[in-house]
Amino acid sequence: MKKWQKMLIASLACTAAFGLAQPGAEAAYQLNPEVKTATPALLTAAQIGVLRHETVELQNLANKDAIVVMSFGTTFKDTREKTIEATVKAIQAKFPGVKVVTAFTSHIIIDRIKKNEGISYPTPEEALAQLRAEGYTRVALTSLDVIPGMEYGYNTAVFHNCKEGFKKMTCSTPLMYWQGQEDQADDVEEFIKAIKTQLPKMGKEDAVLLLAHGTPHMSNAYYSVIQAKLDEAGMKNVFVYTVEGWPNLETVLPKLKKNGVKHVTLMPIMMVAGDHATNDMAGNEPDSHKSILEKEGFKVDAYLHGLGENAKIRAMYVERAEDAWNALQSEDKGERANAMHDDKDDFRS
Numbered sequence: 310m311k312k313w314q315k316m317l318i319a320s321l322a323c324t325a326a327f328g329l330a331q332p333g334a335e336a337a338y339q340l341n342p343e344v345k346t347a348t349p350a351l352l353t354a355a356q357i358g359v360l361r362h363e364t365v366e367l368q369n370l371a372n373k374d375a376i377v378v379m380s381f382g383t384t385f386k387d388t389r390e391k392t393i394e395a396t397v398k399a400i401q402a403k404f405p406g407v408k409v410v411t412a413f414t415s416h417i418i419i420d421r422i423k424k425n426e427g428i429s430y431p432t433p434e435e436a437l438a439q440l441r442a443e444g445y446t447r448v449a450l451t452s453l454d455v456i457p458g459m460e461y462g463y464n465t466a467v468f469h470n471c472k473e474g475f476k477k478m479t480c481s482t483p484l485m486y487w488q489g490q491e492d493q494a495d496d497v498e499e500f501i502k503a504i505k506t507q508l509p510k511m512g513k514e515d516a517v518l519l520l521a522h523g524t525p526h527m528s529n530a531y532y533s534v535i536q537a538k539l540d541e542a543g544m545k546n547v548f549v550y551t552v553e554g555w556p557n558l559e560t561v562l563p564k565l566k567k568n569g570v571k572h573v574t575l576m577p578i579m580m581v582a583g584d585h586a587t588n589d590m591a592g593n594e595p596d597s598h599k600s601i602l603e604k605e606g607f608k609v610d611a612y613l614h615g616l617g618e619n620a621k622i623r624a625m626y627v628e629r630a631e632d633a634w635n636a637l638q639s640e641d642k643g644e645r646a647n648a649m650h651d652d653k654d655d656f657r658s
Contacts, residue, residue, distance in 0.1 A: 353469075358487075359636045360465065360480040362472040370446045370476045374637060375408040376400065376630060377440070379433050379464050380453040382413030383583040384421045392581045392617025396453060399623045400630045408445070412436040414463050433467040437474070446476040449633040453580055453626060454483035455521070455616065458528040481633035484616075484625055485531060496625075497531070497538050503621035504578065507612070508547070514571040516546035518561060519578045520590050520598070523554020532556065546570060549578070552585050558598050562605065572608045575599060581615040 344351075378397050383389050393411070401409045412433040413419050419430050431439065433450070440448060450468055454461040461483050468480040482496075489495030508517055521532055529551075536549045536556075546568055550561045565573065575598060577586040590598045591611035602609045616622045 358482060359632050360468050361477070361636050362468070362479075363477045364473050364475060367446065367476040372447055372476070373445045374447045374449070375410065375440050375445045376404060376449045376451060376634065377410045377412055377433060377436050378451050378453060378630070379412050379414060379467070380580065381460050382415045382418040382422070382430065383581040384418055384425070385581060385583045385587070386426065388581045388583060388615050388617075392615040393453065396580075396617045396623045396626050399627050400451070403627050403631065404634065408440075410436045410440065414460055433464065434471065437467070437471045441474055447478070447637055448475055449479045449481070449630070449637040451481040451626075451630040451633045452483045453617075455578065455580060456485050456524075456528045456531040457483050458524045458526040461528075462526070477637060479633045479636040481629040484622070484629070485535075488534060497534055499625060500622075501535070501538055501542060501544075503619055503625065505544075506621055507576070507614070507619055509574055509610075509612075511546065514569060515574070516548065516565055516568070516570040516572070517574045517576055518558075518598075519547065519549045519576055520586065521549055521551045521554070521578050522585065523551025523557070525554070529554045552589050558601060562602075565607070566605075570607065572610070573602055574610045574612055575602075576612040577615060579615060580617050582613045582618075583615070586611075586613055586615070 378400060380393050383393070397409060397411050401407075411430060412435070413422075413430045414433060416432065419432065422428050422430060437448065450464065452461055452464045454464065465480060468478060472478040485496040485500055487493040487496045489498065504519070509515070511517065519535075523529060523532070532549045532551060532554070539547050539549070546565075548556075548561045548564060550556050550558055575590050577590060579585065588594070588597065591613060592599065594600060599609045599611060617626075
């Protein structure tokens with residue numbers, strides 16, 4: 310049994326709105342019998358992890374299943390092939406015979422790829438409309454996002470906006486979601502183990518800066534969690550920083566100097582090594598991170614490979630797709646999909 314399948318234990322101190330599954334079943338959140346009428350808001354708030362919805366009016370339809378893989382996308386063709394397309398191929402290999410569709414959430418990227426390459430990628434909404442026209446009745450959505458930020462919010466909005474058009478729909482979590490609380494899986498720890506496979510050999514004067522995107526969304530806090538777990542793992546002089554969030558390069562610079570670092574390797578922790586990695590991180594312009602660090606006296610190398618090139622990261626994304634697929638096939642609610650932490654009186658395990 311996988312780690313995530315063990316789920317939450319029954320000893321959580323919880324009350325009121327949600328209750329445990331039957332003894333012997335995997336723990337999951339469900340309505341407490343005392344709750345006679347659950348409002349739509351309560352039901353929506355109760356959904357974390359893999360989302361699932363069944364449309365009652367469509368239950369007589371025959372099952373015809375598909376998977377939609379949602380990614381922000383990139384106009385950088387080489388890295389797209391090595392990361393996004395390689396991950397989609399790995400998902401397709403896991404589900405031979407199942408229709409797998411790639412959809413991009415960036416409308417700008419979709420337009421630019423069509424103009425420059427003549428390739429048409431659908432948005433998630435367009436992909437779902439086409440599947441519905443082809444007679445597909447059940448769809449598992451899976452995300453290639455790294456954290457549950459604004460882009461993942463787009464994905465869950467697609468789920469909620471389109472779910473009524475299908476007999477059943479599920480939506481996976483992104484690469485990192487669970488953090489090991491209450492016997493949940495620790496996606497961040499698993500992510501760090503995967504990243505360790507691509508780190509260079511480091512001496513006392515070496516450091517690795519892991520470049521994330523950054524976001525004004527509250528999910529920016531994931532970067533602090535990653536850093537804390539890097540520190541717990543004893544990975545000295547490995548720092549997370551962001552292009553558009555906190556911490557940034559200015560935050561990390563004093564730490565490098567304090568630790569006597571002379572040599573820095575810049576490494577993106579984004580799905581693709583696109584514009585941010587190629588230009589903002591490793592470009593030759595005066596305001597690139599590489600140039601700034603060199604001006605500060607550091608020797609700098611750049612690792613220009615997206616997360617999708619890492620086989621262990623791809624395996625994690627395949628597992629996320631498998632979570633959504635299993636939820637699509639399952640009729641019970643005792644899966645990793647529905648594990649959640651209680652919050653005072655409103656939710657119960």
